[in-house]
Amino acid sequence: MARISALLSLLLLFMTMTTASVERENKSSSAGLFWSTAKEEGDLSHNTGHADDSTAAAADDIDGGFSSLEGMLQWAIGHSDPVKLKEKAQDAQRLSPSELRQRQLEIKELMEKLKMPSDAQLMQIALDDLRNSSLSLEDRHRALQELLILVEPIDNANDMCKLGGLGVIIRELDHSDSDVRKISAWILGKASQNNPYVQKQVLELGALATLMKMVNSSSVDEATKAFYAVSALIRNNVAGQQLFFEEAGDKMLQDILSSPSVDIRLRRKAVFLVGDLAECQLENIDKAEMPFFSNRLFLKSVVDLTASSDLDLQEKALVAIKSLLQLKTTEAMVFLEFCRLGEALERMKKQLEDLMLEDDHREYVTDVESLRREVELTFQAKLENVRAVPT
Structure with a gap:
């Protein structure tokens, strides 16, 4: 802000150079800023209420510094008190031409210092x-x-x-x-x-x-x-x-999901990624499914997360399971007999019913139960499709 204040003072002096010169030639008795209309001066008075936002406004108006001295001058005027502007102009009237030229050089030097480099330049x-x-x-x-x-x-x-x-x-x-x-x-x-x-x-x-x-x-x-x-x-x-x-990304995921000693944040990210990968597979049905989706040990590591004491982790596991159930290569009987998904969902249902008795997280628990029910219905539909196939 100190640099901007100094710049403003110099800008005002520079702005009055031309005005001062013209006025002297015309022997005008008026001094101060040359307002084109009364309305413009009124607008400036109105803008003074936003002086505290000057730094933010300047940042919004420029990209890589002010494009010109005129642009900087307009910004300075728009964020100044018109009374003080006139006082500065009167001060400028008393400067000699050589002093005004010196002020102009100072303004240009300060402009160069204030120029903000572009993002690309900052990255470089x-x-x-x-x-x-x-x-x-x-x-x-x-x-x-x-x-x-x-x-x-x-x-x-x-x-x-x-x-x-x-x-x-x-x-x-x-x-x-x-x-x-x-x-x-x-x-x-x-x-x-x-x-x-x-x-x-x-x-x-x-x-x-x-x-x-x-x-x-x-x-x-x-x-x-x-x-x-x-x-x-x-x-x-x-x-x-x-x-x-x-x-071996599948092994990395399985190791994270199946190890209770791994930080909970990492386990949440891992199961979220599993769900995301399964969802991506469903959206690209023309692409061959990744082999690890049908790996029963991998699937069990996901299902076992429903027994976690962390409700957020349980919810993310349900989202992943729902997508995994919809894949063509995952087998319903693997979920039923090896992963014991039915038992896991029933156990989770009882846990959620107990949590619903508490007021603090009832709404969230209700949402998780709704998701659990969706997974249960998807699982039952997958089992029915298998049983409907003649042996």
């Missing part, structure tokens, strides 16, 4: 920093945090690809510092989210295998961010899902 600066092997760990964290924010918009993520940024970030996945690895994985996940262009680039650069290894990290934060990146890479991406399977 951060990437150049990361390419510097002697960069301090603190500055490396800072550069990564900046990129984490910048890659959120899909256009920025695409621009980072064009700047060669993906390779830079992927190299950071092997850094000795856990936070560097974590934030790097997070950046790749954000950039890949619902972005086929970035997904393709990251997969071709071989990052998926590295990220999958990071899921086994002893750092929960690193593991969850790596899993987030894996999910973002393969979601709605058939080629990515095939590569995920080739890298």
Whole structure:
């Protein structure tokens, strides 16, 4: 704000240069700003009520700095008190031509300092920093945090690809510092989210295998961010899902789902991904189903989550089971006899009935029970289809 205040003062002085010159030639007795109409001055008075929003307004109005001195001047006028503007103009009248020219140079210099670089330029600066092997760990964290924010918009993520940024970030996945690895994985996940262009680039650069290894990290934060990146890479991406399977992704998921010692956040993400993959398969019926969908040990690891004490995990498991039941390659009798889905659903029903007696979460529990019932009906329909087939 101090820089903007200084700029405003200089701008007002510069603006009055032309006015002062003309007025002197015409020997006019008036001094101050040259308002074209009374209405414009009235508008300025009205705008002074928004002075507190000046910084935000300036950020909204420009992209990469003010496009011109005139644009900066208009912004300055629109966020100023007209009385103070006239006072500044009167001060300018007392300056000599050489002093006014000096003020003009100061304005131009300050404009250059205030110019905000574009997002692409900011990303380039951060990437150049990361390419510097002697960069301090603190500055490396800072550069990564900046990129984490910048890659959120899909256009920025695409621009980072064009700047060669993906390779830079992927190299950071092997850094000795856990936070560097974590934030790097997070950046790749954000950039890949619902972005086929970035997904393709990251997969071709071989990052998926590295990220999958990071899921086994002893750092929960690193593991969850790596899993987030894996999910973002393969979601709605058939080629990515095939590569995920080739890298034993099904075993990774099964290990997470079947191990109570794994952090609950990671287990939730894992079962959510299972449901998402099954849903994606249902939407691409012309594509061959992934073999692990029919693996009975894998299916049992999902069904067993319905016995968890975490209701959120149970709900996500139900969503996954509902989609798995609709796949062609999953067998109803495997769900019935090996996974014991019927017993699991009945046990869950009793648990939910008890929870409904509590006021705190009744509405949520009711929603989960409704989902449980949908799964039960889908399961019964699958069993009936099997029994209807003549032997």
